[in-house]
Amino acid sequence: MLLITGANGQLGKAVIEQCLRQGISFCPVTKAELDITCASSVIRLVSEQKFDCIINCAAYTAVDAAETDVANAYNVNAFGPWMLASTGVPILHVSTDYVFDGTAVSPYETNDLSRPLSVYGLTKRAGEVSLLEGQFSGVIIRTAWVYSKAAESRNFFNTISRLAAERDTLRVVSDQTGTPTRAKDLAQALLTLYKQGAHKQPMHVMHFTNAGQCSWYDFACEIVKTTGSSCAIVPITTAEYPTKAVRPAFSVLSLKSLEPYGIKPRSWLEALTDE
Secondary structure, rough: EEEEOOOOOHHHHHHHHHHHOOOEEEEEEEEOOOOOOOOHHHHHHHHHHHOOOOOOOOOOOOOOOHHHHHHHHHHHHHEEEEEHHOOOOOOEEEEHHHOOOOOOOOOOOOOOOOOOOOOHHHHHHHHHHHOOOOOOOEEEEEEEEOOOOOOOOOHHHHHHHHHHHOOOOOEEEEEEEOOEEEEEHHHHHHHHHHHHHHHHHEEEEEOOEOOEEEEEEHHHHHHHHHHHOOOOOEEOOOOHHHOOOOOEEEEEEEOOOHHHOOOOOHHHHHHHOOO
């Protein structure tokens, strides 16, 4: 049975939906039901049920808030994954492109140097290191620009869709490049890795995003097309849209690590236009 943490988030919900479609037994827990940073709570849950894998979708993802909420971000993103893995149950842990500094000119490989620019990135990298150094079983799956079309999800797709319906123009950053990733595609990949036993191997890093690359501006333009809005998208620079946390200018991830498992992500544009 799978233990799915962060079950009320956009990725957690997508994993649950795919489990139901594929007939995979699972136990979903929300933040309210399981604090992954509380040792006694984690140990109690794992001792009560027999899990063969944990899919950790729980994370502190408020990138800008993390700059001033450092302790909480570290607790959830670094200590939490270690706490889950320390139970002895293999784990599929979701990480991020923000572990890189964005200075590359070609897609980042799994073993490229990590150099986070933000507190969020630092905490996610700390979580990776805690798993890699802990002699655990499982996979760290880095991803990027994750979104779901579920109405209740807070993400770039839904924000642009909502604002485009309210305004005549939107200014969107055009000098940051990455790959939008549909949550349901990532969920399918996680379950493919689970079914093929990737979680039983010594802890290692993989990458999953949809295929291709674009800027936030490009992504916004395509989102507006799908909604049929007449809102004009205006490209701006990162300097024109300052944020507390520094974002990597280039965070495209190499997908070579997926090849042994036969996982071939569809393009980000195909994923976007698919209902």
